[in-house]
Amino acid sequence: MLSSRCQCPTHSxxxxxxxxxxxxxxxxxxxxxxxxMGAKSVCLxxxxxxxxxxxxxxxxxxxxxxxxxxxxxxDVRVEPTDGSFMDAIEFAKKGAFxxxxxxxxxxxxxxxxxxxxxxxxxxxxFLDYVNAPIGKGKPVTVxxxxxIAVPTTSGTGSETTGVAIFDYEHLxxxxxxxxxxxxxxxxxxxxxxxxxMPCQVVANSGFDVLCHALESYTAIPYxxxxxxxxxxxxxPAYQGSxxxxxxxxxxxxxxxxKYLKRAVRNPDDLEARSKMHLASAFAGIGFGNAGxxxxxxxxxxxxxxxxxxKAKEYNVxxxxxxxxxxxxxxxxxxxxxxxxxxxxxxxxxxxxLGVNLYPGSVALQGANIRTAKTQDAGPVLADALRxxxxxxxxxxxxxxxxxxxxxxxALVKGTLPQLPM
Amino acid sequence: MLSSRCQCPTHSxxxxxxxxxxxxxxxxxxxxxxxxMGAKSVCLxxxxxxxxxxxxxxxxxxxxxxxxxxxxxxDVRVEPTDGSFMDAIEFAKKGAFxxxxxxxxxxxxxxxxxxxxxxxxxxxxFLDYVNAPIGKGKPVTVxxxxxIAVPTTSGTGSETTGVAIFDYEHLxxxxxxxxxxxxxxxxxxxxxxxxxMPCQVVANSGFDVLCHALESYTAIPYxxxxxxxxxxxxxPAYQGSxxxxxxxxxxxxxxxxKYLKRAVRNPDDLEARSKMHLASAFAGIGFGNAGxxxxxxxxxxxxxxxxxxKAKEYNVxxxxxxxxxxxxxxxxxxxxxxxxxxxxxxxxxxxxLGVNLYPGSVALQGANIRTAKTQDAGPVLADALRxxxxxxxxxxxxxxxxxxxxxxxALVKGTLPQLPM
Numbered sequence: 001m002l003s004s005r006c007q008c009p010t011h012s013x014x015x016x017x018x019x020x021x022x023x024x025x026x027x028x029x030x031x032x033x034x035x036x037m038g039a040k041s042v043c044l045x046x047x048x049x050x051x052x053x054x055x056x057x058x059x060x061x062x063x064x065x066x067x068x069x070x071x072x073x074x075d076v077r078v079e080p081t082d083g084s085f086m087d088a089i090e091f092a093k094k095g096a097f098x099x100x101x102x103x104x105x106x107x108x109x110x111x112x113x114x115x116x117x118x119x120x121x122x123x124x125x126f127l128d129y130v131n132a133p134i135g136k137g138k139p140v141t142v143x144x145x146x147x148i149a150v151p152t153t154s155g156t157g158s159e160t161t162g163v164a165i166f167d168y169e170h171l172x173x174x175x176x177x178x179x180x181x182x183x184x185x186x187x188x189x190x191x192x193x194x195x196x197m198p199c200q201v202v203a204n205s206g207f208d209v210l211c212h213a214l215e216s217y218t219a220i221p222y223x224x225x226x227x228x229x230x231x232x233x234x235x236p237a238y239q240g241s242x243x244x245x246x247x248x249x250x251x252x253x254x255x256x257x258k259y260l261k262r263a264v265r266n267p268d269d270l271e272a273r274s275k276m277h278l279a280s281a282f283a284g285i286g287f288g289n290a291g292x293x294x295x296x297x298x299x300x301x302x303x304x305x306x307x308x309x310k311a312k313e314y315n316v317x318x319x320x321x322x323x324x325x326x327x328x329x330x331x332x333x334x335x336x337x338x339x340x341x342x343x344x345x346x347x348x349x350x351x352x353l354g355v356n357l358y359p360g361s362v363a364l365q366g367a368n369i370r371t372a373k374t375q376d377a378g379p380v381l382a383d384a385l386r387x388x389x390x391x392x393x394x395x396x397x398x399x400x401x402x403x404x405x406x407x408x409x410a411l412v413k414g415t416l417p418q419l420p421m
Numbered sequence: 422m423l424s425s426r427c428q429c430p431t432h433s434x435x436x437x438x439x440x441x442x443x444x445x446x447x448x449x450x451x452x453x454x455x456x457x458m459g460a461k462s463v464c465l466x467x468x469x470x471x472x473x474x475x476x477x478x479x480x481x482x483x484x485x486x487x488x489x490x491x492x493x494x495x496d497v498r499v500e501p502t503d504g505s506f507m508d509a510i511e512f513a514k515k516g517a518f519x520x521x522x523x524x525x526x527x528x529x530x531x532x533x534x535x536x537x538x539x540x541x542x543x544x545x546x547f548l549d550y551v552n553a554p555i556g557k558g559k560p561v562t563v564x565x566x567x568x569i570a571v572p573t574t575s576g577t578g579s580e581t582t583g584v585a586i587f588d589y590e591h592l593x594x595x596x597x598x599x600x601x602x603x604x605x606x607x608x609x610x611x612x613x614x615x616x617x618m619p620c621q622v623v624a625n626s627g628f629d630v631l632c633h634a635l636e637s638y639t640a641i642p643y644x645x646x647x648x649x650x651x652x653x654x655x656x657p658a659y660q661g662s663x664x665x666x667x668x669x670x671x672x673x674x675x676x677x678x679k680y681l682k683r684a685v686r687n688p689d690d691l692e693a694r695s696k697m698h699l700a701s702a703f704a705g706i707g708f709g710n711a712g713x714x715x716x717x718x719x720x721x722x723x724x725x726x727x728x729x730x731k732a733k734e735y736n737v738x739x740x741x742x743x744x745x746x747x748x749x750x751x752x753x754x755x756x757x758x759x760x761x762x763x764x765x766x767x768x769x770x771x772x773x774l775g776v777n778l779y780p781g782s783v784a785l786q787g788a789n790i791r792t793a794k795t796q797d798a799g800p801v802l803a804d805a806l807r808x809x810x811x812x813x814x815x816x817x818x819x820x821x822x823x824x825x826x827x828x829x830x831a832l833v834k835g836t837l838p839q840l841p842m
Contacts, residue, residue, distance in 0.1 A: 036562075036654045141457075233457045243699055251668050278664055 031062040033186060037146050039099035042070040043092055045112040046103045047078060049315055055152050055193045056103050063101075071095055073115075076108045078316050079303065079323065081167040085114045086126065092119035100147040102184070105205070106156030106323065109149045110164035113182040117164075120144045129177045134168055134417060139233045140181035149184035152193045154263070154276040155205025155324050157212060157284015159187030162237045167304050173414045174300030178237035183288075189281050191274035199264050200313040203392050204324035206260040206276055209252060209283045210388075211295045211327045216241060216287035217249035218338055218345050238291025248286030253352050255279035264392060294334040299326035301414025302398065309401045321401055328389065329398060332382035339378030346377040353384040452483040454607060458567050460520035463491040464513055466533040467524045468499060470736055476573050476614045477524050484522075492516055494536075497529045499737050500724065500744065502588040506535045507547065513540035521568040523605070526626070527577030527744065530570045531585035534603040538585075541565045550598045555589055555838055560654045561602035570605035573614045575684070575697040576626025576745050578633060578705015580608030583658045588725050594835045595721030599658035604709075610702050612695035620685050621734040624813050625745035627681040627697055630673055630704045631809075632716045632748045637662060637708035638670035639759055639766050659712025669707030674773050676700035685813060715755040720747035722835025723819065730822045742822055749810065750819060753803035760799030767798040774805040 034042060042063060046056050051074040063070045073091045077084035092100075092115035102112035118124060121142045127135040149159035158164075162183040165176040194202075222240035229235050241249075255275050262272035303326040306319045314320055339346040350372075351357050357372040357380075372380055395401065403411070455463060463484060467477050472495040484491045494512045498505035513521075513536035523533035539545060542563045548556040570580035579585075583604040586597040615623075643661035650656050662670075676696050683693035724747040727740045735741055760767040771793075772778050778793040778801075793801055816822065824832070 032652050032654075036652070231457070232454050244703075247668060247672050247703075282665075282668075 031059070031066050031068065034063075034068060034099055034101070034146070034148065035066050037099060037185075039068055039146065041095070041097050041099075042068055043095055043097040043100045043112075043115070044070050044072045044103065045076055045088065045100065045108055045115065046072070046074050047076040047108055048074050050074075050104050050108075050152060053196065055150060059101060059103055059150065070101075071097075076104060076111045078105075078107050078314070079167060079320060080107050080111050080165075081169050082126065083169060085111060085164075085166050088112070088115040089118040089126075092116065093122060095119075097145065099145050101150065102147065103150040103152065105151065105153035106158040106165070109151065109156065109158035109184070110166065110176075112147060112149070113158075113162075113164040113184070114166070114177060116144050116147050117177065117179075117182050129179065130168075131175050131178055134171065134173070134175045135177075140179040141233070142181075144181055146185040147182075148186045148188060150188045150190070150193065151277070151280065153197060153201060153205045154194050154273070154280040155208035157209070157280050157282075157288065159184055159189065160281050160284035161288035163288065171417075172301075172304050173417050174304050175417065180237060187281060189277055191270065191277040194273045194277050195267060195270070197267070197273075198313040199267070200311065201322075202267075202273070202276070203260075203264045203394070204311070204322040205280070206256060206263065206324065207328035207389075207394075208324035209276065209280050210256045210260070211324075211331060212283035212287040212292060213249045213253040213256065213279075214331065214335065214349055215292040215295055216245050216283070216290035217253070217349060218335070218342055219290050219293055220341075222290075236291075237288070239289055241290045245286040245290035248282045249290070250348075250352070252279045252283035252286065253349060255282070257353050261391060294338065295327045295331050297418035298330050298334070298411070298415050299323065300418055301411045302326040302329070302401065302403075304414055305403075305407065305410055307402050325395070326401075328385075328394070329401075332385045335385065336378035336382045339381060343374035343377035346381045347372055347374065350377070350381040350384045353381075353388060355380055355384045452480070452487050452489065455484075455489060455520055455522070455567070455569065456487050458520060458606075460489055460567065462516070462518050462520075463489055464494060464516055464518040464521045464533075464536070465491050465524065466494045466497055466509065466521065466529055466536065468497040468529055469495050471495075471525050471529075471573060474617065476571060480522060480524055480571065491522075492518075497525060497532045499526075499528050499735070500588060500741060501528050501532050501586075502590050503547065504590060506532060506585075506587050509533070509536040510539040510547075513537065514543060516540075518566060520566050522571065523568065524571040524573065526572065526574035527579040527586070530572065530577065530579035530605070531587065531597075533568060533570070534579075534583075534585040534605070535587070535598060537565050537568050538598065538600075538603050550600065551589075552596050552599055555592065555594070555596045556598075561600040562654070563602075565602055567606040568603075569607045569609060571609045571611070571614065572698070572701065574618060574622060574626045575615050575694070575701040576629035578630070578701050578703075578709065580605055580610065581702050581705035582709030584709065592838070593722075593725050594838050595725050596838065601658060608702060610698055612691065612698040615694045615698050616688060616691070618688070618694075619734040620688065621732065622743075623688075623694070623697070624681075624685045624815070625732070625743040626701070627677060627684065627745065628749035628810075628815075629745035630697070630701050631677050631681070632745075632752060633704035633708040633713060634670040634674040634677065635752065635756065635770055636713040636716055637666050637704070637711035638674070638770060639756070639763055640711050640714055641762075643711075657712075658709070660710055662711045666707040666711035669703045670711070671769075671773070673700045673704035673707065674770060676703070678774050682812060715759065716748045716752050718839035719751050719755070719832070719836050720744065721839055722832045723747040723750070723822065723824075725835055726824075726828065726831055728823050746816070747822075749806075749815070750822075753806045756806065757799035757803045760802060764795035764798035767802045768793055768795065771798070771802040771805045774802075774809060776801055776805045 050056050088111045100112050100116050102109045128138045131137050151159045162180040163176055163178045168175050219241040222242045225240045256279055259272040259275040262269050263276045303321040306321045308319050309321055311320050311322045357370050359371055471477050509532045521533050521537050523530045549559045552558050572580045583601040584597055584599045589596050640662040643663045646661045677700055680693040680696040683690050684697045724742040727742045729740050730742055732741050732743045778791050780792055
């Protein structure tokens with residue numbers, strides 16, 4: 001049996017340049033792809049931590065080797081804001097690049113998507129493409145430059161989605177830009193880039209995968225949403241659960257159930273880290289079409305209104321609730337609430353997470369008798385989630401992040417602009 | 422229990438204009454998509470049978486309503502040849518279109534892909550892009566025009582793939598063009614377009630889905646193929662089984678196992694026909710990346726060397742072995758042969774097709790004892806396939822198509838150029 005204690009040697013900082021397998025061959029390919037696209041002037045976006053580490057170094061070497069000129073922007077903010085997006089956009093506008101490469105987690109990929117969009121649409125106001133009601137939510141009709149996304153965490157799935165999330169500081173809420181036009185041209189999902197992630201980063205980003213899968217699978221089906229947009233260009237990026245997103249959600253959830261604990265507990269477990277890196281992309285393909293709901297909607301004020309909480313193992317100079325943690329903490333309550341709408345789907349996910357829905361039954365000509373009832377679906381799934389989080393030593397509820405009952409009105413106020421997602 | 426007799430009222434021709442639900446709203450959207458793409462002069466490709474039927478009529482009405490000028494090419498040949506491809510290419514070159522719409526089965530979509538490719542690359546010789554060893558297999562580096570594919574059969578999955586198959590008449594073999602560049606921009610998978618399909622067309626196209634799923638799931642894994650191409654633009658369209666294609670193969674196979682017989686037997690079973698239409702696209706996404714192997718490789722001479730066999734319910738003026746039939750007839754023999762390589766995968770597919778791998782076992786603390794052994798995997802799957810085909814009254818073996826032992830050398834000769842696929 002695996003120990004429940006983290007064996008990760010890299011507690012004190014976000015990434016360590018540990019010896020081990022070198023990511024390389026796959027990453028090299030991407031820059032031949034860039035060359036094939038005719039790229040001559042590339043913008044490489046990353047953050048300060050990563051800029052000194054192998055995933056970025058390999059990209060730079062590969063660009064140089066292939067004779068592609070590039071400039072590095074390493075001022076990406078972990079949990080970006082409108083201000084940090086703007087800074088990256090200015091850099092992109094000045095550079096007049098013909099392709100982009102984003103190496104990092106969701107913050108980096110999202111910042112790069114925004115930079116590509118606004119540099120390709122230089123006369124737009126920032127709020128033009130930001131989701132309504134905060135922005136104008138205009139459809140994107142300009143052509144963008146190619147963007148290659150190289151994820152180095154296993155949670156966001158941003159390499160597969162047309163979404164870029166940021167804190168809108170003026171209102172202290174998270175919002176985003178959502179359009180299939182900003183989806184990366186190519187995602188390079190190389191598990192060797194994840195071997196340097198500290199345990200807590202693996203856990204929190206894994207929680208994001210868990211909730212992407214659970215929320216997209218339990219989202220309102222596309223066929224129940226109305227009215228239909230009058231023109232396909234006005235279709236939202238998030239269209240509701242559908243037969244394709246369901247496949248990805250269920251498959252990603254099976255991987256999380258089987259491999260997340262292993263990936264957290266042992267940084268050398270290449271199989272588990274590889275599977276979680278794929279699960280992140282798989283869940284991204286699913287929720288990127290279906291959407292997410294309450295866990296994500298409520299997570300934005302939970303991280304946006306942070307006071308002093310600083311996540312362990314994140315090397316940042318500002319208070320930070322990691323996105324995956326802010327998402328997963330409310331999940332037992334959320335699914336208790338949503339189960340009444342689609343109880344069978346909630347039971348199915350509980351079963352994937354290890355709940356035996358047939359306790360004490362006997363095989364009777366192949367047909368077991370299920371004892372779990374649909375009215376118990378919410379509590380059954382909530383219990384499964386609490387056990388899963390307990391096994392991974394997750395902080396217990398919003399109080400652990402420094403919130404009290406007095407914060408509820410502000411948390412509610414910050415949630416409402418996210419809905420409907 | 423479902424009757425094994427076909428209840429289809431449209432035995433005598435390929436499509437009947439039966440009353441019933443009208444496909445429309447979804448199809449309308451596609452042409453707003455065309456308008457959003459800035460299309461002003463569209464090439465609509467179809468075949469003579471379909472040109473008078475609702476799927477094509479709706480497209481024409483929609484184009485007219487949206488003020489998009491278009492020309493119709495309805496000379497697509499069912500099971501196209503290099504000659505019929507060339508004819509369509511000439512039409513496309515003369516028209517100088519800025520977008521394409523293909524309404525029909527695989528033959529129409531494949532013809533349209535080829536027309537788009539060569540009209541976009543007017544100085545290329547026909548064999549430049551045809552797969553080696555018959556053609557030169559050059560990578561596609563020219564930009565193509567947008568192509569919207571509207572499948573009206575549920576088998577080919579061509580709306581999702583970068584492949585176009587044709588008979589190369591000079592050598593009497595099938596070959597094709599394979600490049601992600603010819604993949605349709607948009608596939609419009611509207612199940613209402615399938616309600617007019619005669620039973621035999623549903624069955625044969627369903628067999629194609631069955632074999633796409635089985636072959637791509639049992640194809641040599643991408644990680645066992647060597648050498649890697651030196652540049653990503655030389656990556657083959659078919660890359661071997663992989664974690665993404667596996668998901669689609671298994672999911673499509675589950676749908677075939679559950680719904681194909683219902684879809685064949687009752688043309689009004691909208692649920693079954695809808696599921697099969699999705700399964701066709703799902704299997705297409707899988708095999709379009711992973712590839713197929715022996716069933717498809719051997720099918721090409723089986724249909725290419727046809728003497729007098731004319732499939733029931735296909736309204737054509739030439740001898741014809743429908744593609745799906747030519748593929749599935751060899752499947753019991755093929756999987757008996759290939760099972761030694763990946764026995765667990767063969768057993769898993771047999772189980773999905775209804776084989777009980779745990780006969781006579783008892784549930785023992787949740788762990789059943791599997792009695793099927795890996796060395797039996799081939800015969801187990803072959804028996805499952807024979808039963809499946811028997812239930813659908815499929816012609817028994819190659820003799821039923823008019824082949825004898827004397828034809829074996831020619832069939833082998835026609836198979837060899839297909840490998841490796």
